[in-house]
Amino acid sequence: MSFLSIRELSVRLKGGPPLLRRVSLDVAAGEVRGLVGESGAGKSMIGKAVLGILPGSVEVTGGEIRLDGVDLLALPPAERRRRIGATAALIPQDPLTALNPSRRIGGQITDRLVDILGWERGRAEARARELLAEVQIPEPERVLRNYPHELSGGMRQRILIASAFAAEPKLIVADEPTTALDVTVQKQILKLIAGMQARHGTALLFVTHDLGVVSKVCQSLSVLYAGMVVEDARVRDFFAAPKHAYSAALLAATPKYTDPMASLTPVPDAVIEAVRAEVAAADRGGHG
Amino acid sequence: MQLLRVFLLRLVTTAVTLVGVAVIVFFVIRVVPGNPIAMMLPPGATEADVAALTALYGLDKPLPAQFLIWAGGVLQGDFGTSITTRQPVLGLVLGRLPATLELSVMALVMAVVIGGVAALTGTRRRGTRVEGAIDIANGMALSVPDFLWGLVLILLFGVLVPVFHISGRVTPSLELPFTTNFYLFESLIRLRFDLWLDIVSHMLMPALALAVPLAAIIGQLLKQSLKETMHLDYVTLARTKGYGENHVILREALRNAVLPTLTLVGVQFTFLIGGTVIIERLFSYEGLGNMAIDAVINRDLPLIQGIVILFAVIFTGVNLIVDLLYAALNPRLRHA
Amino acid sequence: MLDGRSMVRRRAGARLWLSAGWLGLLCVIAVFAPWIAPKDPLAQDLFLGRLPPFWVAGAEPGYLLGTDSLGRDVLSRILYGVRVALSVALVAGTITCIVGATLGLMAGFLRGWVDLVISRFIDIWMAFPPVLFSILLIAVLGPGLFSIILAIVVIDWTRFARVVRAEAMAQGAMDYVASARVAGRGRLGTMVREILPNVLPTIVVLLTLEMGIAVIVEAILSFVNLSIATDDPTWGGMIAEGRTSVHQAWWVLVFPLVTLFLTVLAFSQLGEGLKDRFDPVLR
Numbered sequence: 001m002s003f004l005s006i007r008e009l010s011v012r013l014k015g016g017p018p019l020l021r022r023v024s025l026d027v028a029a030g031e032v033r034g035l036v037g038e039s040g041a042g043k044s045m046i047g048k049a050v051l052g053i054l055p056g057s058v059e060v061t062g063g064e065i066r067l068d069g070v071d072l073l074a075l076p077p078a079e080r081r082r083r084i085g086a087t088a089a090l091i092p093q094d095p096l097t098a099l100n101p102s103r104r105i106g107g108q109i110t111d112r113l114v115d116i117l118g119w120e121r122g123r124a125e126a127r128a129r130e131l132l133a134e135v136q137i138p139e140p141e142r143v144l145r146n147y148p149h150e151l152s153g154g155m156r157q158r159i160l161i162a163s164a165f166a167a168e169p170k171l172i173v174a175d176e177p178t179t180a181l182d183v184t185v186q187k188q189i190l191k192l193i194a195g196m197q198a199r200h201g202t203a204l205l206f207v208t209h210d211l212g213v214v215s216k217v218c219q220s221l222s223v224l225y226a227g228m229v230v231e232d233a234r235v236r237d238f239f240a241a242p243k244h245a246y247s248a249a250l251l252a253a254t255p256k257y258t259d260p261m262a263s264l265t266p267v268p269d270a271v272i273e274a275v276r277a278e279v280a281a282a283d284r285g286g287h288g
Numbered sequence: 289m290q291l292l293r294v295f296l297l298r299l300v301t302t303a304v305t306l307v308g309v310a311v312i313v314f315f316v317i318r319v320v321p322g323n324p325i326a327m328m329l330p331p332g333a334t335e336a337d338v339a340a341l342t343a344l345y346g347l348d349k350p351l352p353a354q355f356l357i358w359a360g361g362v363l364q365g366d367f368g369t370s371i372t373t374r375q376p377v378l379g380l381v382l383g384r385l386p387a388t389l390e391l392s393v394m395a396l397v398m399a400v401v402i403g404g405v406a407a408l409t410g411t412r413r414r415g416t417r418v419e420g421a422i423d424i425a426n427g428m429a430l431s432v433p434d435f436l437w438g439l440v441l442i443l444l445f446g447v448l449v450p451v452f453h454i455s456g457r458v459t460p461s462l463e464l465p466f467t468t469n470f471y472l473f474e475s476l477i478r479l480r481f482d483l484w485l486d487i488v489s490h491m492l493m494p495a496l497a498l499a500v501p502l503a504a505i506i507g508q509l510l511k512q513s514l515k516e517t518m519h520l521d522y523v524t525l526a527r528t529k530g531y532g533e534n535h536v537i538l539r540e541a542l543r544n545a546v547l548p549t550l551t552l553v554g555v556q557f558t559f560l561i562g563g564t565v566i567i568e569r570l571f572s573y574e575g576l577g578n579m580a581i582d583a584v585i586n587r588d589l590p591l592i593q594g595i596v597i598l599f600a601v602i603f604t605g606v607n608l609i610v611d612l613l614y615a616a617l618n619p620r621l622r623h624a
Numbered sequence: 625m626l627d628g629r630s631m632v633r634r635r636a637g638a639r640l641w642l643s644a645g646w647l648g649l650l651c652v653i654a655v656f657a658p659w660i661a662p663k664d665p666l667a668q669d670l671f672l673g674r675l676p677p678f679w680v681a682g683a684e685p686g687y688l689l690g691t692d693s694l695g696r697d698v699l700s701r702i703l704y705g706v707r708v709a710l711s712v713a714l715v716a717g718t719i720t721c722i723v724g725a726t727l728g729l730m731a732g733f734l735r736g737w738v739d740l741v742i743s744r745f746i747d748i749w750m751a752f753p754p755v756l757f758s759i760l761l762i763a764v765l766g767p768g769l770f771s772i773i774l775a776i777v778v779i780d781w782t783r784f785a786r787v788v789r790a791e792a793m794a795q796g797a798m799d800y801v802a803s804a805r806v807a808g809r810g811r812l813g814t815m816v817r818e819i820l821p822n823v824l825p826t827i828v829v830l831l832t833l834e835m836g837i838a839v840i841v842e843a844i845l846s847f848v849n850l851s852i853a854t855d856d857p858t859w860g861g862m863i864a865e866g867r868t869s870v871h872q873a874w875w876v877l878v879f880p881l882v883t884l885f886l887t888v889l890a891f892s893q894l895g896e897g898l899k900d901r902f903d904p905v906l907r
Contacts, residue, residue: 081531101544103543433840436888562754565756592760
């Protein structure tokens with residue numbers, strides 16, 4: 001049974017165009033699903049909807065988001081927040097801005113455990129030390145007392161990963177967690193997330209624009225275009241033979257690790273035309 | 289070390305500023321027309337009497353010499369003798385200082401509370417009519433200076449609905465057991481809540497008049513930086529942890545939003561203290577400012593000098609404290 | 625669809641026109657005061673002292689807003705008071721602006737010892753309580769319109785100098801200034817032809833705000849009885865009188881206060897409105 005199940009989710013800019021068009025996808029317990037698409041395709045929007053952090057300028061117009069069987073959108077706001085806080089977590093994109101500059105690291109890891117889950121402070125602090133060791137941070141004791149500006153970007157991303165796993169959530173949304181980092185650090189962080197995920201058995205929704213990353217970390221993926229899921233496949237099947245023309249073109253536009261020098265083909269105009277027509281048709285179907 | 293050097297440099301420029309203030313005040317008031325000595329003597333005094341008294345106050349010497357004598361005295365804590373009351377200036381000024389300090393601090397507290405509540409409410413209800421109303425109120429409060437707010441308050445709460453006192457510091461018929469001039473503070477310490485209430489009832493209106501413009505500035509600036517902060521990633525991250533709006537505003541956003549507001553509030557607080565001069569006059573409140581205006585009207589040169597220097601010391605002192613506070617609150621500077 | 629930005633602009637536009645309208649009306653009153661005012665503002669009549677305004681019982685026809693303790697017509701005195709208020713606002717505001725902006729421009733663009741000296745003076749000025757300083761200056765200069773204007777200039781030039789200095793510094797660091805210099809413009813030429821036009825919007829806004837401040841300073845000085853020495857009616861003088869008799873005749877305080885309040889509000893709203901106009905983010 002899938003832990004996260006999104007059905008027919010539609011989101012639009014208030015009084016404006018749709019941003020997500022009847023999106024459906026599932027993430028089974030312990031599964032890693034990639035969410036791929038160009039920028040603006042709505043992949044981050046799905047992650048935000050799941051975590052209840054859609055911007056105020058955006059509204060949900062239909063569908064459901066079931067987390068562990070409970071439809072989040074049907075819950076009252078306070079109840080929804082607590083449920084999300086207790087069962088899900090976010091690994092944010094930019095480690096430089098995702099930590100509060102005026103609070104010590106320790107408090108930013110333990111706050112959820114103490115305030116939302118009601119742990120004792122001592123137990124939460126022990127847990128934080130344990131996690132920092134697990135993400136290979138030297139001198140966890142000292143780092144817990146540090147302020148964010150005293151640590152490097154890579155260190156901060158490790159801390160954010162540790163913080164995401166702190167409450168043993170059933171689902172983590174990783175929103176382009178390596179995009180803001182140096183190429184050299186990217187690989188280590190990716191490996192760290194994959195390792196942590198495997199050890200803790202957490203379901204992971206991995207938002208990325210990089211199919212190369214998907215091929216390494218994910219078991220399944222959803223390809224998005226203009227807020228619509230154009231393909232939903234197992235990773236192995238997808239890389240062998242993508243079914244949709246757009247995803248095939250996207251794959252062709254991605255550099256291969258086996259052959260990085262091979263010439264890349266940008267997504268052809270004809271394919272874009274076709275997928276746009278498809279979106280338009282779906283819109284008409286949705287309203288008619 | 290870096291911090292220490294900045295601090296020492298600040299001390300030096302502060303000293304230069306104070307010397308500049310002393311020089312300017314000293315020479316400006318020597319140009320005041322009217323002979324203060326003649327005004328002190330009873331009618332019918334002879335030329336010789338005037339000359340004798342002039343010599344006594346050292347006013348017969350050339351200006352630079354007068355300045356050096358005066359400055360030398362100031363450095364030893366001797367600010368001269370008031371011409372009208374014939375008492376040491378330092379004693380007079382320090383006797384009035386507590387009244388002005390209590391008024392200013394009360395106004396500051398009111399401004400921070402009112403402005404803070406306005407900013408937090410505006411942030412909590414952003415995009416609604418409530419925020420619009422707060423913006424308009426802020427704009428009004430900011431456009432009109434303390435003097436006019438004082439008059440408005442006199443009309444509203446002194447005449448229309450006479451609930452507060454609009455003149456004096458304390459009801460004159462009351463017997464005061466105080467040993468210091470910090471009435472507000474001492475009445476609390478002595479647990480004389482009856483006196484405390486009377487004093488507060490006298491201070492509330494002048495303090496509010498002083499507080500209104502500063503409250504608007506705090507409200508506007510803090511709300512603006514809060515709203516900017518609310519979009520930052522760490523605030524969003526806190527939301528995913530399960531925290532509600534109030535918690536997010538208070539614990540994640542507030543502290544970071546306060547820093548940019550703080551430096552401006554420091555400068556504005558000195559403006560507030562400067563405003564006590566006219567507000568004390570308006571509410572017949574017996575503080576430094578009221579004394580200063582009387583001193584100008586009576587041509588009491590040593591007293592004017594003393595008061596202006598004291599104000600300058602307070603102003604520069606406040607700026608220094610704000611700088612230190614800023615450093616203390618900003619972890620980036622603290623550990624640099 | 626509701627566009628937040630256009631809402632802001634509409635509100636800004638409304639307050640711009642409202643405040644400009646009020647100030648325009650004041651200008652007309654100032655010029656035509658002798659024809660508009662129903663009574664002689666100086667005429668005393670002790671039998672008609674403290675008459676209430678027309679809608680209150682006991683009012684005397686012809687004295688619309690009542691009379692003060694000496695029986696002088698409140699409305700006429702307010703109308704004549706516009707003259708002093710506006711002359712102080714315009715003259716003191718303009719001179720303060722010219723002096724302060726020039727010094728600020730020099731400090732911000734020429735830097736070096738010029739900046740050092742001017743900045744030190746700004747620091748010293750910031751350590752003076754402005755109200756006390758102005759009262760002191762009037763005591764030195766003697767009362768009168770000229771003294772008030774001079775006092776305002778001497779005290780408030782720093783308002784312009786501080787802001788213009790910072791702006792000029794920021795502008796001076798930009799590429800267009802460097803290229804003007806490369807193109808062969810002298811330092812003075814660059815300052816006047818390149819920097820000044822870019823700082824001008826800020827100066828205009830500050831000038832508007834300063835005019836409102838000048839009106840208040842005049843009122844404060846009148847209030848402590850140090851303004852112009854003659855019997856010429858001033859709002860501040862009326863307010864001072866009204867304050868002492870507020871429990872017996874509230875109207876002597878209320879009407880000049882409302883006029884002063886609206887005028888100060890109008891100047892500052894005009895300034896804020898202009899700021900929004902000039903602000904490239906909102907435009």
